[in-house]
Amino acid sequence: MPSRQEQLLDAAIDVLGTQGTRALTHRAVDAAASMPAGSATNYFKTRDALVSAVVARFVARDRAAWQAIAGFVQPTSADGLAAALTGYVRRALGPERAVTVARYALFVEAALRPELRAPLAVSAQELRTWASDRLRAIGSADPDRECAALLDYVDGLLLHQLSFPGPPEALEPMITRAVHELCPTVTSG
Amino acid sequence: MPSRQEQLLDAAIDVLGTQGTRALTHRAVDAAASMPAGSATNYFKTRDALVSAVVARFVARDRAAWQAIAGFVQPTSADGLAAALTGYVRRALGPERAVTVARYALFVEAALRPELRAPLAVSAQELRTWASDRLRAIGSADPDRECAALLDYVDGLLLHQLSFPGPPEALEPMITRAVHELCPTVTSG
DNA sequence: AGCCGATCACTACGGGCGTAGTAAATCAAC
DNA sequence: GTTGATTTACTACGCCCGTAGTGATCGGCT
Numbered sequence: 135m136p137s138r139q140e141q142l143l144d145a146a147i148d149v150l151g152t153q154g155t156r157a158l159t160h161r162a163v164d165a166a167a168s169m170p171a172g173s174a175t176n177y178f179k180t181r182d183a184l185v186s187a188v189v190a191r192f193v194a195r196d197r198a199a200w201q202a203i204a205g206f207v208q209p210t211s212a213d214g215l216a217a218a219l220t221g222y223v224r225r226a227l228g229p230e231r232a233v234t235v236a237r238y239a240l241f242v243e244a245a246l247r248p249e250l251r252a253p254l255a256v257s258a259q260e261l262r263t264w265a266s267d268r269l270r271a272i273g274s275a276d277p278d279r280e281c282a283a284l285l286d287y288v289d290g291l292l293l294h295q296l297s298f299p300g301p302p303e304a305l306e307p308m309i310t311r312a313v314h315e316l317c318p319t320v321t322s323g
Numbered sequence: 324m325p326s327r328q329e330q331l332l333d334a335a336i337d338v339l340g341t342q343g344t345r346a347l348t349h350r351a352v353d354a355a356a357s358m359p360a361g362s363a364t365n366y367f368k369t370r371d372a373l374v375s376a377v378v379a380r381f382v383a384r385d386r387a388a389w390q391a392i393a394g395f396v397q398p399t400s401a402d403g404l405a406a407a408l409t410g411y412v413r414r415a416l417g418p419e420r421a422v423t424v425a426r427y428a429l430f431v432e433a434a435l436r437p438e439l440r441a442p443l444a445v446s447a448q449e450l451r452t453w454a455s456d457r458l459r460a461i462g463s464a465d466p467d468r469e470c471a472a473l474l475d476y477v478d479g480l481l482l483h484q485l486s487f488p489g490p491p492e493a494l495e496p497m498i499t500r501a502v503h504e505l506c507p508t509v510t511s512g
Numbered sequence: 513a514g515c516c517g518a519t520c521a522c523t524a525c526g527g528g529c530g531t532a533g534t535a536a537a538t539c540a541a542c
Numbered sequence: 543g544t545t546g547a548t549t550t551a552c553t554a555c556g557c558c559c560g561t562a563g564t565g566a567t568c569g570g571c572t
Binding site for chain 4: 525536
């Protein structure tokens with residue numbers, strides 16, 4: 135059972151991902167969390183404090199998600215990696231759409247307010263090293279570089295698909311080719 | 324000399340790219356355009372109308388920018404393309420940073436509000452076909468696919484660089500490798 | 513010159529926002 | 543079981559927002 139603050143922050147992420155930055159207010163968070171008015175104010179005095187806490191919560195959830203994924207799927211080839219990534223992208227665009235939108239909304243926010251960058255950068259670095267290790271494990275000769283390229287590609291793809299969605303069946307071939315091309319040194323197959 | 328409405332919309336894009344969606348209000352636009360209070364209201368009655376007009380203006384400016392670029396640089400090889408792209412990315416992250424941030428803010432907005440998608444999608448499609456033709460001209464055997472992959476990659480790269488900037492000198496090698504790998508059929512050199 | 517339509521500058525107002533401050537409730541410790 | 547401190551629920555206030563409405567100003571047409 136998440137704590138009260140976590141419930142509020144999860145509600146805030148949902149508001150952010152379904153109604154945008156403009157709608158992210160104390161009152162909207164209270165309502166989304168089905169809590170009495172003023173609850174969000176008690177924990178996060180100012181709006182800036184709320185946004186900072188949302189970033190922290192988001193990072194924590196992201197980390198937990200990767201670790202869960204890491205436990206389930208462990209691709210052993212480029213095609214396996216592509217399949218896993220396709221699954222991730224499909225989930226990000228479908229059931230988790232709000233979370234994905236919130237993610238990019240936070241990126242834009244961080245581009246505007248440098249004090250939000252640190253936690254996001256730490257999280258990104260963690261993901262990078264973790265994914266690098268996985269890439270190395272399946273044969274990549276330059277895992278850091280290939281990992282960075284792949285992450286850039288996937289985020290660009292996601293952003294575009296969010297804004298003007300294409301047919302979902304087109305995702306797999308696109309991602310498969312990108313993986314093979316951007317990570318040419320992993321064991322293909 | 325841009326018309327009065329264009330001046331207002333350019334100011335709106337600047338507000339969006341430097342202060343975010345939340346700050347995009349009629350009054351803020353008036354101030355940024357150094358026009359008397361109420362000017363933005365006269366042209367764009369509601370906030371939604373303002374945002375829609377900003378999208379339209381943005382698309383028009385983008386189109387003009389490509390056409391200008393097309394007149395100047397005409398790469399003839401993968402390395403030339405990479406150099407041109409690196410120049411574009413540097414400009415997008417430096418002098419044009421606000422415009423770039425505004426761009427992604429609008430993407431997020433379009434992810435939330437489907438009625439904004441059409442103009443952005445049209446613009447993206449135009450860019451795609453134009454860039455595809457250029458890719459084909461320098462030898463690409465599958466220009467549409469390679470173009471899509473490249474655009475996805477560049478937007479992801481830009482978004483990441485905006486949120487947690489890295490050293491600018493790292494851009495060129497990253498982009499060069501990505502171009503070579505994602506567009507393997509263009510004449511290298 | 514004189515009118516007329518459109519554009520512009522400015523004001524007015526209701527609503528919702530962020531924020532601060534206060535009562536109530538919960539819990540720990542003794 | 544009472545006390546005291548922390549957490550929770552709620553209220554109050556001032557500010558700024560989006561929006562509507564009203565004169566003033568300008569240009570084209572006859």
